[in-house]
Amino acid sequence: AQTVTQSQPEMSVQEAETVTLSCTYDTSESDYYLFWYKQPPSRQMILVIRQEAYKQQNATENRFSVNFQKAAKSFSLKISDSQLGDAAMYFCAYRSALTGTASKLTFGTGTRLQVTL
Amino acid sequence: DSGVTQTPKHLITATGQRVTLRCSPRSGDLSVYWYQQSLDQGLQFLIQYYNGEERAKGNILERFSAQQFPDLHSELNLSSLELGDSALYFCASSVRPLAGGPRDTQYFGPGTRLTVL
Numbered sequence: 001a002q003t004v005t006q007s008q009p010e011m012s013v014q015e016a017e018t019v020t021l022s023c024t025y026d027t028s029e030s031d032y033y034l035f036w037y038k039q040p041p042s043r044q045m046i047l048v049i050r051q052e053a054y055k056q057q058n059a060t061e062n063r064f065s066v067n068f069q070k071a072a073k074s075f076s077l078k079i080s081d082s083q084l085g086d087a088a089m090y091f092c093a094y095r096s097a098l099t100g101t102a103s104k105l106t107f108g109t110g111t112r113l114q115v116t117l
Numbered sequence: 118d119s120g121v122t123q124t125p126k127h128l129i130t131a132t133g134q135r136v137t138l139r140c141s142p143r144s145g146d147l148s149v150y151w152y153q154q155s156l157d158q159g160l161q162f163l164i165q166y167y168n169g170e171e172r173a174k175g176n177i178l179e180r181f182s183a184q185q186f187p188d189l190h191s192e193l194n195l196s197s198l199e200l201g202d203s204a205l206y207f208c209a210s211s212v213r214p215l216a217g218g219p220r221d222t223q224y225f226g227p228g229t230r231l232t233v234l
Contacts, residue, residue, distance in 0.1 A: 033221045033222075042227075043205060043227070043230075044119075044227050044228070045209075045225035045228075046119075046225075047222060047223075047224065047225075050222055052221075095221060095223075097221065103148070103165065103172075103173075103211070103221065103223075104150065104162040104165060104173060104175055105150075105152075105162065105209075105223060106162070107159060107160040110159070
């Protein structure tokens, strides 16, 4: 079974600065997808970014980018120019790409990000 | 707005009771997933339906059941409720074979907060 580990329960960043959230995962599969979801105080789960394991290029979405290290099974999220609205819980998630398997998401325990002035 | 709707937003009930949570997926999405978010268990996959058929089961209790209707909306039924069932229940949808877009990405509804007293 796949597992996802987020070892930083809480992080803090100053507005306009850059912060990196860590995520590691364990799998025996070679093809899969990785995601970062954001959960603000409203509790809505919002997709931040996705990465396909077969692509070596790191995904980027505006101020959000990832550092995907497949051999190390590491998938960190970098937030540049942090804004107050980035304050939220961030979840890393794994999904198998194997045909015929359940396409459920396996989540990490989350990292709470605080953004200070 | 993800396009996934869930009703009700909040539900307060007593132990031993039965409730039904409803989810409408994004237009054209065939898959519906149910997740439970609780303080002690984190985000857990419960069950997946694809075009009306059960596709996968996760950590879903026997007291819980779900179905997906011909119009693709889904309902999660929770019975003989216990205090420990208090949680945020999310529905997510994915797969848009006609509209295109990434088939692997799940979009979440706003959730239903269940409180069992």
